Amino acid sequence: LEIQLIPTRARAMGAEGETSDAEFRATFSLLPHVLRLSQTLAGASSGQADAQSVHKVVSDLQAQLQRCHQLLEASPALSHTPQDQRALLEMKKEQLKWKSNLLLKYKTLDVMSTHR
Numbered sequence: 001l002e003i004q005l006i007p008t009r010a011r012a013m014g015a016e017g018e019t020s021d022a023e024f025r026a027t028f029s030l031l032p033h034v035l036r037l038s039q040t041l042a043g044a045s046s047g048q049a050d051a052q053s054v055h056k057v058v059s060d061l062q063a064q065l066q067r068c069h070q071l072l073e074a075s076p077a078l079s080h081t082p083q084d085q086r087a088l089l090e091m092k093k094e095q096l097k098w099k100s101n102l103l104l105k106y107k108t109l110d111v112m113s114t115h116r
Helices: 009-013 021-027 031-045 051-074 082-107
Strands: none
């Protein structure tokens, strides 16, 4: 499964309600949670941890997974397949090229010159 995200201008700018890239990556960093769970389970099997501490670590991991799920659901880029994203990127590149050419064309018109 290939997941590619197109960064949105709002995310890059850190607009209100959007998650920054650093926060986005931190949310999906599940390894510390899994490591903590593994250590807690190892401690529980050797009698160093109780069921309550195991339950807390599992709850923390579930909460983190829920935050990941919410971010994925809210991500506008995931509504497009990688093929759609590539096609959209190519279309935007063509639009940029076309608009740049138009801008150059209009800059060379006599109307736009500074003759008096």
